[in-house]
Amino acid sequence: MRINKRSKKAVTFAIGIILVAIAVTIFAFYAALTTSSHRKNDIETPLFLLNVQNEAKEAMFYTQESAKYASQQTLFELLKGVPTKGNCKFFNSVIIWNNNCQPDISKIKNKFLQTFEARFYSYLGKYKSTFPSPDKQTPELYSKVINQDKDYTFNINKNKLEINKKNILSYIFPQGMANPPVTGTYEVDPSFALELPFGLNEIIDIYKASKNAVKDCKSAKEVEKCVKDELDKLNFENFDFGLAEKSNYLIFKATTKKRLFFDSVYGRASFSYAFSLA
Amino acid sequence: MDFLKNIKKNKKGILGSELATIWAIIILAIILIIFYMLASILGLGPGFGEKTKVIPEKAFMVEDSTEVIALLKTPFEIELDSGVEKVTLPLNEILKLYTMGEVSGDVVKEKIAQAFEKSYGICYAFRYEPNFGSSEILEERWILPKATNIEMPETIIFLPYGKFYFRNLYNWNKFKGGVSNLDAICQVKR
Numbered sequence: 470m471r472i473n474k475r476s477k478k479a480v481t482f483a484i485g486i487i488l489v490a491i492a493v494t495i496f497a498f499y500a501a502l503t504t505s506s507h508r509k510n511d512i513e514t515p516l517f518l519l520n521v522q523n524e525a526k527e528a529m530f531y532t533q534e535s536a537k538y539a540s541q542q543t544l545f546e547l548l549k550g551v552p553t554k555g556n557c558k559f560f561n562s563v564i565i566w567n568n569n570c571q572p573d574i575s576k577i578k579n580k581f582l583q584t585f586e587a588r589f590y591s592y593l594g595k596y597k598s599t600f601p602s603p604d605k606q607t608p609e610l611y612s613k614v615i616n617q618d619k620d621y622t623f624n625i626n627k628n629k630l631e632i633n634k635k636n637i638l639s640y641i642f643p644q645g646m647a648n649p650p651v652t653g654t655y656e657v658d659p660s661f662a663l664e665l666p667f668g669l670n671e672i673i674d675i676y677k678a679s680k681n682a683v684k685d686c687k688s689a690k691e692v693e694k695c696v697k698d699e700l701d702k703l704n705f706e707n708f709d710f711g712l713a714e715k716s717n718y719l720i721f722k723a724t725t726k727k728r729l730f731f732d733s734v735y736g737r738a739s740f741s742y743a744f745s746l747a
Numbered sequence: 748m749d750f751l752k753n754i755k756k757n758k759k760g761i762l763g764s765e766l767a768t769i770w771a772i773i774i775l776a777i778i779l780i781i782f783y784m785l786a787s788i789l790g791l792g793p794g795f796g797e798k799t800k801v802i803p804e805k806a807f808m809v810e811d812s813t814e815v816i817a818l819l820k821t822p823f824e825i826e827l828d829s830g831v832e833k834v835t836l837p838l839n840e841i842l843k844l845y846t847m848g849e850v851s852g853d854v855v856k857e858k859i860a861q862a863f864e865k866s867y868g869i870c871y872a873f874r875y876e877p878n879f880g881s882s883e884i885l886e887e888r889w890i891l892p893k894a895t896n897i898e899m900p901e902t903i904i905f906l907p908y909g910k911f912y913f914r915n916l917y918n919w920n921k922f923k924g925g926v927s928n929l930d931a932i933c934q935v936k937r
Contacts, residue, residue, distance in 0.1 A: 483771035490775045494782050523812045527904055530816050534839060535907050592907050599903035599910075728834070733847050733880065735827075 521640045521655045524600035528615045528638070529659055535592035536632055536663050538730055543585040544666060545731035548740040551672055552576035560718045563743045566680070572672050581669060582623050585630075590619055614638050615659070628668035628707075633660040666727045667707035675723055676742075678703050683719060683744040692719060692746060718743045815902045815913045823858040825850060838862075839906060845885065846877040846908045852885045859887070868933035870917035877909040888916075 557570035564570070598611035620635040640655040678700060686695035693712045696719060700710050711722040724739040731738070819839040826833055827849065836844070838858060844850045855875070863871055872888040889912070899919040904911045917933050920926050930937070 479767040483767040486771045487774050487778075490778050494778055497782065498786075520810075523810055523902075526816060527812050530812075530819070531905055531907065538843075538907055595907070597905055599905050730840075730843060735844060735847065735849055 517642065518655065520600060521642070524598060524611050525638065525640060525655065525657045527599065528596065528611075529657065529661075531596055532593065532615060532659055533661060533663070535596075536589055536630070536661075539585055539588035539592055540630055540663060540665055541729040542588055542731050543581055545729050545734075545738045546584060547577065547581055548725075548738045551740055551742075552580050560720075560743045561715070563718075563720055563741045565718070566676055566742045566744060572676050574670065574673050577669050577672060578625055581625070586621075586623065589621070589632075611640065614640055625665075625669060626662075627670065628665045630663045630665055631660075632663060634658070666725055666729055671705070671707060672740075675705070675708065678705075679721055679742070679744060683746065687746060714746070717746050719746055810900045810902045812902050812904060814915070815904055815911070818859070818862055818913070819904065819906075819911065821862055823861065825854060825858070842875060842906070842911065843908050845875070846880045846882050848880055848882055852883075855885060856887050864934075864936045866935065867915065867917035868930070868935035870915075870920065870929075870933035870935075872914040872916060874912040875909055876912075879908065889914075 551564075551572050553564070553566075553570055554573035554576065555568075555570040558565050566572070593616045596612050596616050598608040598614075600608060600611050615638060618634075618636060622633050622635065624631040624633070638657045638659050640657070642653055642655075679696070682696040682699035683692075685699060686692050689695040693714050697710065697712055707726050708723045709726055711724065713720045713722075720741060720743045722739055722741045725737045727737070728735050729738050819842075820837050822835045822837050823841060824833055824835045825841060825844075838855075841850060841855060841858060845852060845855050859871075859873060860869075869888070873886070874889040875885040877884070899914055899916070902913045904913075917929065917935075920929055926932065929935075
């Protein structure tokens with residue numbers, strides 16, 4: 470093939486155009502990929518955050534529900550055997566309260582917190598994250614956020630149970646969970662306060678009120694009625710009282726006004742104690 | 748046409764050789780077509796004859812647990828001990844009572860219907876799976892969306908005593924559009 474000078478120039482020019490076209494194509498691909506990645510991130514990241522935020526809300530709801538049931542079960546159990554200090558005696562299997570045997574608030578609190586803690590963590594350990602509903606991601610990873618660290622602290626303030634966590638809950642976005650990858654953490658402070666059906670101090674108040682009522686009514690004609698009236702005057706917010714007089718003892722039965730959940734029972738918790746009328 | 752005539756007659760053109768110019772243009776066109784096709788295949792742009800979707804549908808597929816948690820916290824009055832006592836309890840506690848066999852499934856269904864009749868009518872579906880006890884899985888219109896393969900957001904709330912699933916068919920149909928008399932179909936009681 471004969472190529473003259475002009476044709477050579479043209480071929481060079483044509484090759485130049487092709488090279489420029491290839492360069493422009495490569496650049497266009499790069500630009501398209503980058504822009505697409507940005508566009509995807511603009512949509513995917515907030516969606517991912519919304520999902521994580523929902524998961525955090527659900528986990529918090531589960532935590533609060535767990536605390537509620539754990540506390541009610543604990544109170545139910547606590548009233549079955551109110552911790553006391555001193556040397557205690559019994560009448561017909563009912564504990565006799567007096568100056569030598571009376572409910573001990575620090576023991577009551579300790580027993581409550583000990584039992585509550587075990588029950589609360591037992592519930593948290595069963596938490597199964599339902600996140601994510603959209604494929605790919607692992608629910609186990611998100612379940613661990615609430616059930617792996619047992620670093621909660623519990624404090625009772627009147628009838629409020631304060632539940633605080635030392636470390637806040639961190640939802641780390643693991644690699645491969647979103648495409649393109651999202652990095653960062655979503656943090657939640659899971660601390661909250663829970664209202665108990667009654668305050669633990671109320672047990673001490675009941676002891677004191679019953680003791681005073683018995684003291685004032687000992688010489689009354691109808692001791693039982695007198696004591697009942699005395700207790701009614703005090704108008705206990707969370708307890709009702711039943712009384713029975715037997716062999717020089719007055720047996721009290723204090724029952725919660727509210728029903729509590731205890732395993733497969735939804736009923737009122739109660740405890741009995743006796744005072745000597747001698 | 749003059750351009751083609753010029754090629755035939757003079758065998759030379761604006762670049763010195765019309766043939767080379769045509770080849771350059773053809774190759775350039777092929778590269779552009781390949782680029783466009785590849786971009787479509789890789790999803791970097793709109794496909795052939797397709798319109799760009801500005802808002803991806805999955806943006807609306809995100810579950811929103813706020814509404815369902817609020818529902819579970821909503822208090823309802825129920826009767827206990829065969830009507831001897833009336834108590835007001837949040838729905839999540841009523842579900843626990845259902846789990847324990849203390850209230851019937853119909854009571855739960857009635858309370859949820861009560862909560863939604865003014866906003867969604869009958870256009871919602873739920874399923875409750877108790878963790879323990881002898882109570883059975885409780886469902887309301889749950890089969891329908893699964894059977895018809897409708898893909899829609901589903902909220903799942905894990906409770907200490909069971910699992911609660913919820914679908915809002917009213918909001919989903921509103922979002923999808925195409926239903927003009929949604930309130931009438933859903934029997935919304937405003």
